[in-house]
Amino acid sequence: MAIKCGVFKTTYEDDMAIWQTKASKFWLWLFIISLFIFPFVFQNSKYLLYIANTVLIAVIATLGLNILTGFTGQISLGHGAFIGVGAYTSGYLMNTFHLPFLLCVLAGGFVTAFVGMIFGIPSLRLKGLYLAIATLAAQVILEFVFIRWRAVTGGNQGLLVEPAKILGYAFNSDFKFYFLALAFTILAVLIAKNIVRTKPGRAFMAIRDRYISAEIIGVPLFRYKLLSFGISSFFAGVAGSLWAHYIGIITPEHFNIMVSVQYLSMIIIGGLGSIYGSIMGATFMTLLPEVLRAISNLFANKFPMIVDLFGAIREGIFGLVIVLFLIFEPDGLAARWRTIKNYWKLWPFSY
């Protein structure tokens, strides 16, 4: 499969197509198929499957945050809490009313979208820094609710959640859950990709680039900002719901401010306003602590104190990665990937 070396488009449909060339279509399908084969190869490694599942769930949530922050330009420091809203809603509905799993996920998504839109209301009047702090308030307030509203959330003891079940088939192992998560993730990527290349997506980007101009050319700011908050929170809710049914017990620590920061770092490192970037960022930031753990285990024999300090080292490196990316590659992994691809496109005749 050769890669095309120029732009030969003759219609607008070609220009808008998701798959720009036959080659990219081929590679994408190959990638998806290999994703489906992956668990069969590593069937015995619970650890690898666990990481794969976390990555998949993180991708869904990251897509949501990227739609809000990367495409609409509204900073949110409350994404972690929104994921929590989805997780608790879905878990509570299944435990108390024994609703079917798919309904719980949807309900989790919609309830979170509603909560997200409520906290999105100030965004009409607030911009930039002020909005960031307003969403920080949302995070703190929601966290308080998670801890104190024991009747629903189980407080600090946590809430036990039954595994996902569709038509009587329980996804109760890492292996089985992988396929469920993969299906949801592919769906989420498709939806996100299509949102950003249709009318709402264009409106979001117009608001991000210059909101006053956007308003003048007829984009209703309030409606689209709220819509963006809604969509973003919906993704967060679905991710939270999947997480709840996967992990089995959810506690407020799963949704604290650090989680919100982590999601922000995923979209920054992946690339703001890029669907591929969301996927790469989520993967990178989820794998990073695991790689660090593996490295620290290697040295644990020689330097035993490394185990005690692991939390601190992880935190420091996490911060360092963010800082270095911001200074040296502010457009994220997606931009780097594009540069590499463009280089090879014309290789070896790169003139």
Next chain:
Amino acid sequence: MEIIIQSLVSGIVVGSIYALVALGFVLIYKSTAVINFAQGELLLFGAFLCLTLVTVLKIPFWLAFFATLIAAALLGLLLERLFLRPMIGEPIISIIMLTIGLASVLKGIIHIIWGSETKVYPEVFPSEPVTIGKILVSQVYIYSVAFAVICLILFNLFFKFSTAGIAMRAVANDQQAAQSMGISIKRIFGVAWAIAAVVASIGGILIGNINGVNSSLSAFGLKVFPAVILGGLDSIPGAILGGLIIGVLEALSGIYLDPLFEGGTKEVVPFIVLVIVLMIKPYGLFGTEEIEKV
């Protein structure tokens, strides 16, 4: 009644420390338009460093105090030069994320150096409480408030009368005009970070003397947000008033709301106030309203 006054007093003490930290925060925002999420870590750094100097190296407290301030100023300069300078002109979200990343790095380093247990200052201030009217106030509190007030007055004078202070206000007001008057913006940015680190360290040392030092102190950095938003992000008197109001509010919610919600309302009430303030007055009590044009 006495309980209420007692907790009001402690609210004012905590509030005056909020005011100090908020001052550093507003300073950075005013002159560099950067919102600093690492303020709490700077506070933690100061508190730990001074503690180490006093307990490990056995340096007298006041000497250690000033040594810490100098170290904090250097740290501030270093952070600005290494991390903030390359970010000039980047979008707001990148800068916010940068300071968050910085906070994470600092927290990691502090944790590696000083560990996670709570450490206590040796008695610096006499422990005998003083009675004012009918209520008992411990001397640490009095010293803290006095100290915070002195700092706030000093900084106000600094901005009014010293050349550096006036230059900083000029940069905050209009960077281009300031530059054309021969003010080095880069140096002003550095000075702003140095001062912010110094003020945060003072706050850290004061609160460390009251409560002991552990890594959870860095939460102060987040608590400062309601204070500065309440006062207006770019107003120094606003920061002071906001800090005091939030401190008192916390104390009051500790008495009246904690029994209803089984504790912990102290953490949320400031943020609920923050949301309400933002809804009614998006630029705080004294903040300048931004008017944007196409």
